Amino acid sequence: QVQVVESGGGLVQPGGSLRLSCVVFRGIFSAYTMGWYRQAPGKQRELVATISPVRNTNYGDSVKGRFTISRDNAKNTVYLQMNSLKIEDTAVYYCKHPTTWGQGTQVTVSS
Secondary structure, three states: OOEEEEEOOEEEOOOOOEEEEEEEEOOOOOOOOEEEEEEOOOOOOEEEEEEOOOOOEEEOOOOOOOEEEEEEHHHOEEEEEEOOOOHHHOEEEEEEEOOEEOOOEEEEEOO
């Protein structure tokens, strides 16, 4: 059974940076598009970024120019580098494999 595990969330001040990691266990990784999504309290889950097997990337409008998604196929890992964080980036961030979601990691941006 495929397992997706996120890490790297935490508390950061506005303007700060965090890097999220997502590791896929027991599943095909390199052939699939991977994605990061987020859900803030009272809001629907939304796209943050996706990366294809050949590293084509796509970003949600609210994070373009601030976030960068990347992948390391040798490590079955996808990353999300988040810079210039804003209070409105506060959410639970989820990693998506085509067959399953991770459990999420909390990102809180607050002064």
